[in-house]
Amino acid sequence: MTYAIRAEGLVRRFGDTTALAGVDLAVPTGTVFGLLGPNGAGKTTTVRVLATLLTADEGQATVGGYDVRRDPHRVRQLIGLTGQYASVDEALTGTENLLLIGRLLGLGRAQARARAAELLADFQLSDAAGRAAKTYSGGMRRRLDLAASLVGRPQVLFLDEPTTGLDPRSRNELWDVVRTLVADGVTVLLTTQYLEEADQLASEIAVVDHGRVIAQGTPEELKAKTGGQVLTVRPADPADLPTVLAVAGEVARATPEVAQTTVTVPVSDPDVLPAVVRRLDAADVRVAELALRGASLDEVFLSLTGHRAEQDADTDAMEGSLA
Amino acid sequence: MTAATATPATLPAPARRLGVVAGLRHTATLAWRSLVQIKHNPMELLDLSIQPVMFVLLFTYVFGTAIAGSSGDYLRFMLPGIMVQNALFATMTTGFGLNQDLTKGVFDRLRALPIARWAPLAGRILADTVKQAWSIALLLVVGMILGFRVGNGLLGVLAAFALLLAFTLAASWISVLVGVLVNEPEKVQIFGFMVIFPLTFTSNIFVPTERMPGWLQHWVEINPVTIVADALRGLLVTGPVAGPVAQTLLWAVGLAVVFAPLAVRALRRRV
Numbered sequence: 001m002t003y004a005i006r007a008e009g010l011v012r013r014f015g016d017t018t019a020l021a022g023v024d025l026a027v028p029t030g031t032v033f034g035l036l037g038p039n040g041a042g043k044t045t046t047v048r049v050l051a052t053l054l055t056a057d058e059g060q061a062t063v064g065g066y067d068v069r070r071d072p073h074r075v076r077q078l079i080g081l082t083g084q085y086a087s088v089d090e091a092l093t094g095t096e097n098l099l100l101i102g103r104l105l106g107l108g109r110a111q112a113r114a115r116a117a118e119l120l121a122d123f124q125l126s127d128a129a130g131r132a133a134k135t136y137s138g139g140m141r142r143r144l145d146l147a148a149s150l151v152g153r154p155q156v157l158f159l160d161e162p163t164t165g166l167d168p169r170s171r172n173e174l175w176d177v178v179r180t181l182v183a184d185g186v187t188v189l190l191t192t193q194y195l196e197e198a199d200q201l202a203s204e205i206a207v208v209d210h211g212r213v214i215a216q217g218t219p220e221e222l223k224a225k226t227g228g229q230v231l232t233v234r235p236a237d238p239a240d241l242p243t244v245l246a247v248a249g250e251v252a253r254a255t256p257e258v259a260q261t262t263v264t265v266p267v268s269d270p271d272v273l274p275a276v277v278r279r280l281d282a283a284d285v286r287v288a289e290l291a292l293r294g295a296s297l298d299e300v301f302l303s304l305t306g307h308r309a310e311q312d313a314d315t316d317a318m319e320g321s322l323a
Numbered sequence: 324m325t326a327a328t329a330t331p332a333t334l335p336a337p338a339r340r341l342g343v344v345a346g347l348r349h350t351a352t353l354a355w356r357s358l359v360q361i362k363h364n365p366m367e368l369l370d371l372s373i374q375p376v377m378f379v380l381l382f383t384y385v386f387g388t389a390i391a392g393s394s395g396d397y398l399r400f401m402l403p404g405i406m407v408q409n410a411l412f413a414t415m416t417t418g419f420g421l422n423q424d425l426t427k428g429v430f431d432r433l434r435a436l437p438i439a440r441w442a443p444l445a446g447r448i449l450a451d452t453v454k455q456a457w458s459i460a461l462l463l464v465v466g467m468i469l470g471f472r473v474g475n476g477l478l479g480v481l482a483a484f485a486l487l488l489a490f491t492l493a494a495s496w497i498s499v500l501v502g503v504l505v506n507e508p509e510k511v512q513i514f515g516f517m518v519i520f521p522l523t524f525t526s527n528i529f530v531p532t533e534r535m536p537g538w539l540q541h542w543v544e545i546n547p548v549t550i551v552a553d554a555l556r557g558l559l560v561t562g563p564v565a566g567p568v569a570q571t572l573l574w575a576v577g578l579a580v581v582f583a584p585l586a587v588r589a590l591r592r593r594v
Binding site: 052074096106132 | 337340341345349352355360363364427428429431432434437594
C-alpha cells in the first residue's frame with residue numbers, strides 16, 4: 001500500500017502550549033482520512049504542518065513522498081488546501097479568484113480562464129461568476145474556496161473543517177464533492193468535529209485530543225469501541241428516576257449517567273430498546289423522552305479518554321489567531 | 324463534477340525550486356489582484372483621489388492668503404508638501420491590505436501555493452506603488468489646473484516622482500510591520516492617523532518653519548517630512564536640490580534598513 005501522507009512524531013509548541021505532542025499518521029493514497037477531535041485538539045496545527053505552512057519542532061512528515069520540511073516547494077505542487085475560514089478574496093469576483101490561482105500556478109491566460117469557468121460550472125457558481133465574492137452566501141463561499149484549491153488538480157487535498165457553519169443542504173453537497181474527488185483518485189485529509197461527517201466520508205479515522213492520536217480505525221471499529229449508540233430516557237415523574245436508572249443499567253449492562261432528570265447509557269445492541277420499553281411499562285413508569293441515537297463525538301471522547309471533550313478555549317483562541 | 328477531478332495519468336516530477344523570473348511573474352499576478360479590485364470598487368479610487376484634491380483646495384483657498392499672502396504663492400509652496408503627506412498616508416494601504424489577507428486566511432492560501440515566498444508581499448507593494456504614482460500625478464494635475472507651474476521641466480517632474488516613490492517604498496515597511504503586528508485592519512488606519520497626522524503637520528509642508536514657535540522649529544528642521552518636502556520643492560519649483568535629495572535618500576535607506584528586517588521577521592513569526 002502506498003501512503004499519500006505520512007507523519008511520525010510531529011511535535012509543535014506555541015510558547016508554553018503544546019499543540020502537537022507527537023502525532024503519527026499514515027494515509028493510504030486515494031482514501032479519505034478523517035481527523036476527528038474537539039477545538040484545540042491539534043487538528044488545524046497538523047494540517048498546517050502537512051501543508052507546509054508551519055514547521056514542526058520535532059518529527060517528520062511526507063506528502064506525496066516528499067518531505068514537508070526539506071522539499072516544501074514540491075509538496076505545494078501536489079496539494080490543495082481549504083482552511084477553516086473561506087479564504088477567498090472578497091473584493092474579487094468568483095472568476096477572478098480562480099483566475100488568480102490558475103495564473104499563479106503557471107496556467108496561460110486562456111487556460112486559466114477555461115479552468116475557472118469549468119470549476120465554477122461544477123460548483124454551481126456560474127451565475128455568480130461575475131459577482132464579487134463578498135456578495136456570496138456562506139455555502140457559495142465555501143464552494144468557491146474548495147474550487148480554488150482544486151484549480152491545480154491536487155493529488156492530496158486538505159479540508160480543515162470544511163462544513164463548519166454550513167446548512168445541511170450545503171454540507172451534503174460538499175460531501176458529494178469529496179466523494180467524487182476520491183473516486184477520481186485524490187487523497188483527502190479531512191478534519192472535523194462531527195463524528196457523523198467522519199463516518200459519512202472517511203474510510204479511516206484518527207481521534208485526536210491534546211495533540212495526540214488517541215484512537216484510530218475504521219468508523220465501525222471506533223463505534224464498536226465506544227458502544228456505538230446511546231440510550232436516553234427521561235421519566236415524566238422525577239420520582240421514577242431510581243427505577244429508570246436501575247432498568248437502564250441492567251438492560252445495557254453499563255453504568256448510566258444522570259443529567260437533571262435524563263438518564264443516558266451507552267449501548268452496543270439495538271435490541272435493548274424494546275427490552276427497556278417492556279421493563280419500564282411493567283414498572284408502570286411514564287416516559288417523557290425515550291431515544292436511541294448514535295454516539296456523539298462527546299460520548300466517543302468520554303469513552304476513549306475518560307474525560308469530556310472540553311472546549312479548550314485558550315488553545316482554540318490561539319490556533320484561531322495563528323490560522 | 325468532471326472538471327474538479329484530478330490526477331492526469333502521468334505526472335512530471337515536480338520542480339524542486341523556483342526561478343527568480345517565476346517569482347517576478349507571481350508578483351505581477353498578485354499586483355494585478357490588488358489593482359483589479361478597483362474595477363469593482365471604484366470608491367477605492369475616489370478614496371485615493373478625493374482626500375488629496377480636497378486638501379489642496381481647502382489649504383489653497385482657506386489658508387493660502389493668510390499664510391503666504393496670495394493663494395498662488397501658497398500653492399507653489401504647499402503642493403510639493405501635500406504630495407509627501409498624501410504619499411505617507413497612502414503607505415497605510417499596504418499594511419491594511421496585508422492585515423486583511425492575514426486575518427481572512429488569504430495569505431495562508433497563497434503560501435500553500437507553489438509560488439515564490441516573497442511574491443505575496445512584493446505583489447502588494449508593487450500594486451500600492453502604482454496607486455501612489457496615480458495620486459501623485461493627480462495632485463500635480465489638480466495643482467496645475469489651479470495655477471501651479473513646474474520650474475525644472477519634465478526632468479524635474481520625473482525626478483520628483485522617482486524620489487517620492489523611493490521614499491514611500493521605504494516608508495511602507497513601517498506600514499507592513501504595523502499590518503503584521505495588529506490584529507485587525509482598522510488598527511492600521513488608527514496608527515496612520517495617530518502618527519502620520521502629527522508628523523506631517525509638524526513639518527514645513529503647510530507653514531514655513533520660521534512662522535512657527537522657536538521650540539517647534541528645531542523639530543521641524545530635522546523632521547524627515549520637511550526634508551522630503553524641500554527636496555520636492557527643489558525639483559518641482561525652485562530651490563536647493565542636492566542637499567535635500569541626498570538627505571531624503573539617506574532617510575529612505577535608513578527606514579528600509581531598520582524596518583524591512585523587522586517587518587519580515589514579524590511576518591515570519593506570525594505565519
